[in-house]
Amino acid sequence: MSAERWKDDEALLESLRKGVPGAVDELLRLYQGKIFNLAMSILKNESDAEEAAQDVFMTVIRKVGTFQGNSAFYSWIYRICVNTCLMRLRGKRRNETVSIEEFMPVFTDEGMHASPMDDWSKEVERDALNEELGRMIRKYTEDLSEKYRVVFVLSDVEGLSNEETAKILGLTVPAIKSRLHRARLYLREQLSRYLREGKAG
């Protein structure tokens, strides 16, 4: 995480604790976009994400006095957000998600790739494809179950380290790495199919 972010967080934390006027504005300025994005990626529904974001900010404002500072401020806020969203998901009918197994690579008994691999890494370097690719990555991650989705969003989209993601989700680092790896394998396969069909079409 950048030094700039650390400095912003420290000043924000201090002014929230002191009840400085404008501290809440700063909290919103720095975090409402991130919290909404994280809530959306878990809940996949705008009105749920909005309500969850309200709950998150209420909790942050109420509990900022008891924040121990053992972890970074932003990771404390992310943890509150993840917990709030997962609580909301509980008891709710989950949206149908794809089975990630269907997108894992297939190998022969000898441990070799069972089907020919296409190298499309050069193809996606073209900037003209960016908008479409971004949309597809988002769409495919929406189909993942939240177990994988939230790890992928925190680690690969938000750029947190495996250790930070593990702390936020209350999981071990190996568990985070395994989920992240499977999410990437899934996306790799989805994008392969998409690009292959695109070419065929």
Added chain:
Amino acid sequence: MNCKELAYMLADYFDGSMDPRLREELDAHLAMCDQCMAFTKTYQAVSDKTRLLRRQIEYEIPPEVRKRLEAFVHAAGLKYPEKIREYRDQVERDRREKVADLVRAAAAGKLSSAMALLMESHRAACPECRDYFDALRTAAAPRAGDLPEEIRAHVIALMQTLPPGEEFFLA
């Protein structure tokens, strides 16, 4: 190392946590296997593109949601800092009151023996406080509001040194 083993080690390969010997083996396999080279490059492209296209992948907060959220947090958030401020102001007022009582008691010679002892040893070491309290004894009605900030700070520090359970004043 075969293709299957390689595929399951790619996360370690890219985050740098891989054992150097295994990494060598993996590189050796990559150098002679086009299938794995294609697989590895496209695997890496997923991470690279995700990082690069972060803006497109993230959900943007709609303006009306942003507005509602701001209104909500303001309504909820402002009440709370208000309460904290009220509480802190009260604490400050209580403390000033207590300091004023202590100064009055010191002037009237009504400090508890523990407090009087602390005060004596402090006066011996601090000319400002000695002069101030000496002057008080001759003045008719000391007004705590006129207490210089420096003296106030010393008195507060003295009060905090008093062991818990000890009284400030004579009964």
